[in-house]
Amino acid sequence: MSITTETGDGTAVDPSAKGQVLTVSNLSKRFGDLQAVNDVSFHIGRGETYGLLGPNGAGKSTTISMIAGLLEPDTGHVEVIGYVPQDIAIYPDLSARENLRFFGELYGLGGSELKTRVAKVLELIGLTDRANDRTEDFSGGMKRRLNIGLGLLHSPRLLILDEPTVGVDPQSRNAILESVAQLGREGLSVLYTTHYMEEAERLCDRVAIIDEGRIVTEGTRRELTALVGEKDRIILKLDGDGSALVDPIRALDQVQQAAAADHEIEVVCDDAGVTLPVVLQLIATSSRSVRAIEVEEPDLEAVFLHVTGKALRDN
Numbered sequence: 001m002s003i004t005t006e007t008g009d010g011t012a013v014d015p016s017a018k019g020q021v022l023t024v025s026n027l028s029k030r031f032g033d034l035q036a037v038n039d040v041s042f043h044i045g046r047g048e049t050y051g052l053l054g055p056n057g058a059g060k061s062t063t064i065s066m067i068a069g070l071l072e073p074d075t076g077h078v079e080v081i082g083y084v085p086q087d088i089a090i091y092p093d094l095s096a097r098e099n100l101r102f103f104g105e106l107y108g109l110g111g112s113e114l115k116t117r118v119a120k121v122l123e124l125i126g127l128t129d130r131a132n133d134r135t136e137d138f139s140g141g142m143k144r145r146l147n148i149g150l151g152l153l154h155s156p157r158l159l160i161l162d163e164p165t166v167g168v169d170p171q172s173r174n175a176i177l178e179s180v181a182q183l184g185r186e187g188l189s190v191l192y193t194t195h196y197m198e199e200a201e202r203l204c205d206r207v208a209i210i211d212e213g214r215i216v217t218e219g220t221r222r223e224l225t226a227l228v229g230e231k232d233r234i235i236l237k238l239d240g241d242g243s244a245l246v247d248p249i250r251a252l253d254q255v256q257q258a259a260a261a262d263h264e265i266e267v268v269c270d271d272a273g274v275t276l277p278v279v280l281q282l283i284a285t286s287s288r289s290v291r292a293i294e295v296e297e298p299d300l301e302a303v304f305l306h307v308t309g310k311a312l313r314d315n
Helices: 060-067 096-106 111-124 140-150 170-185 197-203 221-226 243-250 272-284 300-308
Strands: 003-007 020-031 034-045 049-053 075-080 158-162 189-194 206-211 214-219 232-238 255-261 264-269 290-296
Touching: 020 060, 020 189, 034 060, 034 075, 034 189, 034 214, 049 060, 049 197, 060 075, 060 158, 060 189, 096 111, 096 140, 111 140, 111 170, 140 170, 170 189, 170 197, 189 197, 197 300, 206 221, 206 300, 214 221, 214 300, 221 300, 232 272, 243 255, 243 264, 243 272, 264 272, 272 290
Parallel strands: 049 189, 049 206, 158 189
Antiparallel strands: 003 075, 020 034, 020 075, 206 214, 232 264, 232 290, 255 264
């Protein structure tokens, strides 16, 4: 299903014409004296997982509700293709399979196509072994996984997930995150809202940091951490002194700093994934061998603090 909303003087643009599945332009919403969303704009490309990261009350759910057509924006326009809300919308008296079949028929699916889609969705959300159980007996995490499955039945180009892991147990949370990651690997575009930094880092190709109704910055994790000058650190534990290796490692184009102490070499670089194989190849030509490797990558906590002046976990 595709819904286009237009207000103000803006003219909606078909996202698919630009290789995008969603374009949001100048979206705003006020409730009385509260400016809940303030001129929000972003786009999502095909097969991209895009995260809205921010504290509770930042405007994430209001933005999602306008994208889904549940709230009318004051200004701006948006096209939406698929939606899974934070609230759970399943029938407790029905089994998981029956819920999926019911909603599939509402989407206009039927026959062998519906049967195939239901089986595929059950496998993706990890509920094949509970397919015939009544959902009133499901845990909160299982219900959320089924809720995600309902939004996947009609093979949408874009799936919108509004904080799907809130209030679920760790095992179910991990299952949800793995399901979302798998969807991304299969080429589905995902808009994912969260106030958990580690979820955004794990799942999202690009992240927008939203605070007090505004998107204050967006980009890949690399682009965002570059805002605060954060670098990757590689710690190599050797079988002996590595002092003689420091200068050759420091001379590598990818390396900013290198130092040795206590049978360890610490390397500072922009991208550990690119730099580590080169450093290991260099060490392999020496008389030393590597006993252990640690990689420390910068996270989004420092970025959030830098652009908002407050820690995400304090909100």
